[in-house]
Structures are given as structure tokens and as C-alpha cells.
Amino acid sequence: MSTIDSTLPSPLHPxxxxxxxxxxxxxxxxxxxxxxxxxxxxxxxxxxxxxxDPLRVPNPFLxxxxxxxxxxxxxxxxxxxxxxxxxxxIFYLLTPGRPLGAWHRNRGRTVHTLHWGRGRYVIIxxxxxxxxxxxxxxxxxxxxxxxxxxxxxxxxxxxxxxxASFLLEDEEGRGVSxxxxxxxxxxxxxxxxSDHDFLLPERLKELVTPEQAEEMAWMLRRGPxxxxxxxxxxxx
Amino acid sequence: MSTIDSTLPSPLHPxxxxxxxxxxxxxxxxxxxxxxxxxxxxxxxxxxxxxxDPLRVPNPFLxxxxxxxxxxxxxxxxxxxxxxxxxxxIFYLLTPGRPLGAWHRNRGRTVHTLHWGRGRYVIIxxxxxxxxxxxxxxxxxxxxxxxxxxxxxxxxxxxxxxxASFLLEDEEGRGVSxxxxxxxxxxxxxxxxSDHDFLLPERLKELVTPEQAEEMAWMLRRGPxxxxxxxxxxxx
Numbered sequence: 238m239s240t241i242d243s244t245l246p247s248p249l250h251p252x253x254x255x256x257x258x259x260x261x262x263x264x265x266x267x268x269x270x271x272x273x274x275x276x277x278x279x280x281x282x283x284x285x286x287x288x289x290d291p292l293r294v295p296n297p298f299l300x301x302x303x304x305x306x307x308x309x310x311x312x313x314x315x316x317x318x319x320x321x322x323x324x325x326x327i328f329y330l331l332t333p334g335r336p337l338g339a340w341h342r343n344r345g346r347t348v349h350t351l352h353w354g355r356g357r358y359v360i361i362x363x364x365x366x367x368x369x370x371x372x373x374x375x376x377x378x379x380x381x382x383x384x385x386x387x388x389x390x391x392x393x394x395x396x397x398x399x400x401a402s403f404l405l406e407d408e409e410g411r412g413v414s415x416x417x418x419x420x421x422x423x424x425x426x427x428x429x430x431s432d433h434d435f436l437l438p439e440r441l442k443e444l445v446t447p448e449q450a451e452e453m454a455w456m457l458r459r460g461p462x463x464x465x466x467x468x469x470x471x472x473x
Numbered sequence: 474m475s476t477i478d479s480t481l482p483s484p485l486h487p488x489x490x491x492x493x494x495x496x497x498x499x500x501x502x503x504x505x506x507x508x509x510x511x512x513x514x515x516x517x518x519x520x521x522x523x524x525x526d527p528l529r530v531p532n533p534f535l536x537x538x539x540x541x542x543x544x545x546x547x548x549x550x551x552x553x554x555x556x557x558x559x560x561x562x563i564f565y566l567l568t569p570g571r572p573l574g575a576w577h578r579n580r581g582r583t584v585h586t587l588h589w590g591r592g593r594y595v596i597i598x599x600x601x602x603x604x605x606x607x608x609x610x611x612x613x614x615x616x617x618x619x620x621x622x623x624x625x626x627x628x629x630x631x632x633x634x635x636x637a638s639f640l641l642e643d644e645e646g647r648g649v650s651x652x653x654x655x656x657x658x659x660x661x662x663x664x665x666x667s668d669h670d671f672l673l674p675e676r677l678k679e680l681v682t683p684e685q686a687e688e689m690a691w692m693l694r695r696g697p698x699x700x701x702x703x704x705x706x707x708x709x
Binding site for chain 2: 268269272273287288290292294295297323324326328346348350351352353382384385390391393419421423425426
């Protein structure tokens with residue numbers, strides 16, 4: 238049984254055995270990557286930023302509200318940090334070769350929508366225990382086309398929550414969608430790397446039970462330690 | 474040939490003959506409507522509002538910027554009109570029974586994403602000739618999964634442009650998708666009916682050539698005259 242969700246018969250596990258060599262993308266996936274001009278994402282998977290709203294709104298993540306003059310003088314790339322783009326959008330793709338979006342969070346609120354494929358999301362509601370000592374609530378759900386069975390086509394993740402996602406096979410186990418799991422994400426207000434950070438192993442252990450931390454550790458970011466700018470969102 | 478797009482061999486036309494009696498929805502479509510709790514939209518098609526961001530941002534459509542005190546005291550349903558929700562989202566569905574999203578515009582900027590099905594969008598760039606005498610640029614594109622052939626999975630429509638959409642059969646003419654054309658829309662800043670209006674026949678004639686107006690008139694909203702609140706967005 239999963240320690241995250243008692244309705245799941247077994248613990249969450251990697252969708253594919255960890256290969257000795259990188260899995261090449263299928264022709265269909267390679268074509269999608271080329272056509273949508275996707276690149277590798279530091280979280281795993283592929284992405285392309287497709288839209289950045291020119292409208293600027295006050296940065297809601299500052300300790301104090303920006304002044305009217307700061308708002309008036311805000312430029313498209315605002316060096317004062319007083320404002321954000323009203324929204325930004327990306328395509329985000331998981332494939333058998335890059336099947337995991339590793340644990341991270343954004344300050345912004347993200348509206349996700351499904352184009353094709355099937356996957357699982359796991360959310361640690363860290364914002365609900367901020368400053369407190371309790372364990373954070375953990376939630377998991379499937380994104381896919383079978384809305385009658387509760388799969389989601391559209392899902393909102395509030396700012397301050399840790400999120401991971403991975404590719405799933407279809408319900409009948411016939412394999413993953415030919416084109417992987419392709420979604421759009423719209424972040425409100427718009428994305429900046431300074432509003433983003435990865436979940437570190439020690440923080441995972443603080444946030445959830447030891448059993449849950451063990452079950453979810455494989456979804457932590459691997460590879461070289463993240464660059465400083467990838468760990469900019471500092472508040473716990 | 475179409476007067477809108479010279480690459481189209483014939484004029485834009487209704488996707489289905491206008492039926493004598495309403496076309497009943499298929500079992501699949503009826504199930505989607507029930508599961509997603511969709512209702513009939515005044516533009517045509519079906520919709521459900523799924524999300525309204527609690528964050529409030531300054532209303533960018535006011536002639537003068539709101540004061541700091543107006544922003545501070547803004548409530549979830551702001552009677553001063555000084556603010557808007559940072560974003561709102563809906564599902565929007567076109568079906569053979571309700572295949573047309575009739576001409577309208579929003580002040581807000583809309584990010585559209587495709588879940589399934591295929592359709593055509595037509596945009597009149599009225600914002601580009603505001604206050605001027607010239608004709609507005611008209612654009613049309615297909616939304617669908619065949620990204621290699623230029624069909625779009627994600628499309629942004631800026632505020633102030635008139636938009637219409639209708640259901641298409643698949644490229645091979647085998648009929649429409651079993652579940653109709655289902656998309657998500659995220660409006661930034663969030664939707665209010667006071668930021669929305671329908672295109673009226675006389676305005677269409679002012680905006681485009683007589684030939685284009687004739688080709689696109691079938692996409693005008695039919696039925697009883699719109700209520701006052703449906704025509705609130707008054708600036709030409």
C-alpha cells in the first residue's frame with residue numbers, strides 16, 4: 238500500500254526501470270519536440286516558454302507593496318522586482334526518456350491543462366504548515382482523458398506547494414501515449430527563476446513522515462547540485 | 474476562395490447544416506457535459522468556470538490607475554471596479570448540437586489550450602484600428618493535434634480582438650471528435666461580464682470589407698437581442 242494514498246495498492250514507483258543508457262525518443266516524440274521547439278528542462282522532461290504577457294502587475298511576493306512610482310516605471314524586465322508579468326505559459330512534455338518532473342515549487346499559481354497522455358501528480362502542501370512543526374498534507378492524482386473515472390484535464394497548483402509528476406501508461410497497460418504526456422502550464426503572475434526552487438532531501442524529511450519520505454525520494458532532483466539561481470526561493 | 478484567407482479554397486461556412494430541430498448530444502458528449510458540469514454558454518457551446526484566482530490585481534482597463542487605498546480595501550467581489558482577479562479559467566466545449574462560439578470580445582487576454590477535437594478560430598484585430606478609419610486585419614487558424622501541419626494546441630488572443638470559433642471534422646473528413654472540441658481558457662486578468670461584449674452586425678460591416686462581412690455574418694450571435702450586461706464593453 239502507498240503511504241501517500243491508502244487507495245493505491247502499492248507504493249509510488251518510477252514509471253520505468255532506470256536505464257543504463259538514455260532511452261532515445263520515439264519518432265513521434267522527436268517530431269513533437271522539434272515542432273514545438275522544446276528543450277530539456279532542469280526539472281526533467283522538456284519545455285518551451287510560449288507566452289509572456291506584456292502587462293505588468295505588482296509583485297505579490299514582496300514583503301511590502303510596491304509604490305505607485307515603482308509600478309509606473311516598471312520596464313519589461315523589471316530590475317526593481319516590484320512587478321511581474323501578469324502571466325507566462327509553457328508547453329511541458331514528459332517522455333519515456335525523461336519521464337519525471339522532479340520535486341520543486343513556485344511562488345506563482347499554476348494552471349495546468351492536458352493535451353495528451355497520462356501521468357501522476359504528487360503535491361506536498363508545504364504552504365499549509367509554513368512556520369509550524371506539523372507534517373504537510375500529501376496529495377496525489379492522475380491527469381488524463383478519462384474524466385468519468387476522475388482523471389483531470391485541468392488542475393491548479395497554488396504557489397508554495399511542492400510538486401512532482403511522472404509519466405503513466407494508459408489504464409489498460411498498453412504503454413504510454415505515443416506523444417508522451419504533453420501539457421500546458423500558465424503561471425500567474427508570470428514565472429521568474431527567483432520564484433522557483435527545488436525540494437532538497439533534508440527538507441523532504443522535515444515535511445512528511447519517514448515512510449512517505451522514503452516512498453517519494455526517487456522523485457527528488459538527481460544529478461549535479463542545483464545552481465544558486467535554482468534555489469533562490471528561500472522561505473521555508 | 475475565402476475572402477479571409479486566400480489559401481482556403483472556399484468561403485468559411487457553417488460546419489453543419491442548420492437543423493430544423495436541435496441535434497441531441499451523443500452519449501459521449503452528454504457524459505462529458507455531465508461530468509465537467511458544463512452549462513450552455515451565451516456565446517454558443519457549453520462552459521464551466523473552474524477557477525478564480527483569489528489574488529486581486531489592479532484593473533488595467535480603467536482610465537486612471539486605482540489608488541493604493543482602493544487596492545488595499547479590494548474585496549473578493551470588488552464593488553469599486555479597482556481590481557480584477559489575477560486570472561480565471563473555464564472549460565469550453567463545442568458540439569455538433571452547439572458548434573459555434575459566436576463573435577465577441579473580451580478586454581482580458583485569453584490563453585486557450587486544446588484537450589481534444591478540432592476547430593477553426595477567426596480573429597478580427599479590431600484593437601489595431603481603434604479610433605481609426607481603416608479595415609481591421611482578419612486572421613484564421615485551425616486548432617487541433619496535428620502540430621506538424623500547423624494546427625495549434627495553445628493560442629493566445631489579446632484583449633480587444635473579436636473572436637469566433639467553430640467545430641471542424643478531422644482532416645480525413647471522418648467526422649468530428651467523439652467528445653466535440655474541448656478546450657480550456659485562462660483569462661488574464663480574470664473574466665468579468667462587464668469586460669465582454671458581442672459583435673453587432675453593423676459593427677462587423679464597419680470593421681471589414683463587404684465581402685468579408687458577408688462571409689462571416691453567419692458567425693454573429695443569433696437569437697433574442699443580447700441583454701444590456703452582455704453589451705457592457707462599450708469602447709469601439
